[in-house]
Amino acid sequence: MGFNCGIVGLPNVGKSTIFNALTKAGAESANYPFCTIDPNKGIVPVLDERQDYIIQFIKPKSVVRTTVEFVDIAGLVKGASKGEGLGNQFLTNIRQVDAVAHVVRCFDSNDITHVEGGVDPERDIDIINTELLLSDMEIIDRAVERTSKGSKGGDKELLKKLENLKILQAEVAKGTLIRNIEGYKEITAELSEYSFITAKPVMYVMNVDEDNILEDNEYAARVRKIAEKEGAVCVRICGKIEQEISELDEEEAREFLDSLGLTRSGLSEMTEQGYKLLDLITYFTAGEKEVRAWTITRGTTAQKAAGKIHSDIERGFIRAEVTGYNDFKEFNSLVKAKEMGKMRLEGKEYIVQDGDIIYFRFNV
Numbered sequence: 215m216g217f218n219c220g221i222v223g224l225p226n227v228g229k230s231t232i233f234n235a236l237t238k239a240g241a242e243s244a245n246y247p248f249c250t251i252d253p254n255k256g257i258v259p260v261l262d263e264r265q266d267y268i269i270q271f272i273k274p275k276s277v278v279r280t281t282v283e284f285v286d287i288a289g290l291v292k293g294a295s296k297g298e299g300l301g302n303q304f305l306t307n308i309r310q311v312d313a314v315a316h317v318v319r320c321f322d323s324n325d326i327t328h329v330e331g332g333v334d335p336e337r338d339i340d341i342i343n344t345e346l347l348l349s350d351m352e353i354i355d356r357a358v359e360r361t362s363k364g365s366k367g368g369d370k371e372l373l374k375k376l377e378n379l380k381i382l383q384a385e386v387a388k389g390t391l392i393r394n395i396e397g398y399k400e401i402t403a404e405l406s407e408y409s410f411i412t413a414k415p416v417m418y419v420m421n422v423d424e425d426n427i428l429e430d431n432e433y434a435a436r437v438r439k440i441a442e443k444e445g446a447v448c449v450r451i452c453g454k455i456e457q458e459i460s461e462l463d464e465e466e467a468r469e470f471l472d473s474l475g476l477t478r479s480g481l482s483e484m485t486e487q488g489y490k491l492l493d494l495i496t497y498f499t500a501g502e503k504e505v506r507a508w509t510i511t512r513g514t515t516a517q518k519a520a521g522k523i524h525s526d527i528e529r530g531f532i533r534a535e536v537t538g539y540n541d542f543k544e545f546n547s548l549v550k551a552k553e554m555g556k557m558r559l560e561g562k563e564y565i566v567q568d569g570d571i572i573y574f575r576f577n578v
Contacts, residue, residue, distance in 0.1 A: 216260050216485070216509040217492050218283035220308040221419075222346075223317035224338050226326055228421040228453035232317060233286040235456035236481045254286040254307075260485050260496075264539050264569055265507050268500055271546045278506040280496060282485055285311055305349045309409040313491055314416045315449075315484060316342060320433035321423040335436045339418075346411045347386055353408060354383050378404050386412075394444060415491040416446045417484065427452045428475055447487045451480035495568035498539075499523070500548065510566060517562035520574045530578035534560045539569030 223229040237256030259279035269277055287308050308314065318335050358379045365372035378401045385395045392398050392413040402413050418441045420434040427450070430438060434450055441448045459467045459479055471479065489495070493512045497519060498505065508522050516536075521528030537548055541556035548571065551557055566572070 215257075216280045216282050216494060216496075217312040217488055218285060218310070219313045219315050219484070219488055220285045220287045220311035221315045221317060222287045222308065222342055223419075224319070224341060227317050227319035227338070229317040230286060231453040231457055232419065232421065232451065232480070233284055235453065235460040236284055236484070238460040255283060256286075257281050257283045258481070260507065260509075261482065262496060262507055264496075265498060265505060267543065268498060268539075268571065269505050272500050272502065272505050272548075274500070274502055274505045276504045278504060280507040280509045282488065284315075305346075305411065308346075308411055308414075311414065313488055314411070314414050315419050315488075316416055317419045317421055318433075318437050320420045320431060320437060321426070323423075333433060335433050336440065339437070339440055343391060343412070344389075347389065347391065350392060350410045350412050351383075351386050353410070354379055354386060357405075357408060358383055375404065382410075391444070416444070417487050417491055418446055418448045419484065420448060420450045421453050422450055424452055424455060426450075427455060447491055449480065449483050449487050451483065456480045495566070497566050497568075497570040497572055499573065500571050501573075512568075514566050515562060516560055516564040516566055516572070516574075519566045519572070520576065523574070526578045527574050527576045530576035531562050532575040532577055534564060535573040535575065536560050536564070537571045538567065539571065542571055 221229055221233050233254075233256070237258050259281050261279070265277070265279070285307060316339065318338055319333055320335060322333055358376065361372055361376045361379060365376050381401060382392060382395065382405075386392065392402065392410050393415065395401070398413060402408075402410060418437050420430070420437045422431060422434055425431075426434065430450065434448075438448050440446075455474065456479065459470060462470060467479065471477070489509075494509050495512050496507050496509055498507055500506075508519070510519050510522055516534040517528055517531045520531050520534070536558045537551045537556060541551050542548065545551045545554060545556070548557070
């Protein structure tokens with residue numbers, strides 16, 4: 215799997231419409247069996263033009279995409295952290311995801327009422343962030359209490375843990391999102407047993423109407439300012455258009471996007487931004503039997519990347535036979551690329567590059 219992403223937002227912002235469109239579109243356009251894990255989770259394949267190009271010339275018996283899991287986190291309203299709506303249940307779900315897609319309503323409509331009476335991106339974002347902060351604060355307060363008792367004997371590890379928890383406690387009490395606290399990555403790494411929601415990377419999904427799909431309207435511009443201040447990323451999307459795309463086959467969807475002046479779907483944009491947000495890359499294994507995409511963190515060594523396939527390959531790693539994607543594209547053949555000296559032999563410390571096509575030699 216590439217990563218999993220929790221979709222949050224107030225009621226009636228288009229969150230479930232986007233979730234349903236994304237999961238259905240992903241399944242159909244790749245002829246991939248849509249997998250419903252439970253009513254609010256969906257796994258969809260990541261469509262990668264590079265993998266499609268490799269497939270054209272390798273002509274494998276099977277193709278395996280990497281995937282993204284979307285989790286529709288429903289029930290977030292004022293008071294969710296105190297159990298309003300289905301708050302506690304869904305706040306637990308969101309602790310399990312890698313990244314958060316925060317859907318913000320950026321369109322007016324007389325037909326779709328707004329739970330807060332009108333469109334106001336700053337207020338809506340603040341409501342969600344406040345509930346997430348309150349939920350984190352509850353966990354931090356309990357952890358501080360337990361750790362304080364345990365550290366009375368002078369245990370150095372517990373005292374250091376308490377120090378880090380108190381840094382978070384003081385900042386969160388001021389309303390600071392954990393991901394905006396200076397040095398938060400080092401602090402949360404020391405507190406890895408806790409999964410703080412506001413430490414997770416965020417993409418703001420600006421749900422606009424059809425007239426504003428190509429450029430920000432006033433509401434979207436306001437969301438973008440918030441994202442820039444937080445160091446978050448933004449994706450502009452129209453839930454209604456995504457829903458229409460999800461009902462088309464791949465060729466029809468491409469024609470529809472072209473007619474709108476769009477180069478890709480919202481799913482593609484969200485996936486790309488998710489990879490950037492989490493600093494992920496893709497490498498490929500390719501042969502007549504299978505062409506498969508694998509997701510790893512940027513900076514991963516060849517030996518560790520081999521472990522993504524199987525622990526035996528990592529343990530018995532001998533070398534990696536690596537062909538860059540652009541080199542493959544030049545010759546449209548792994549054999550030809552090798553003959554032309556473009557296939558490299560790399561050792562266990564080689565840093566895998568985005569798009570590498572790798573064959574691992576190993577012995578166990």
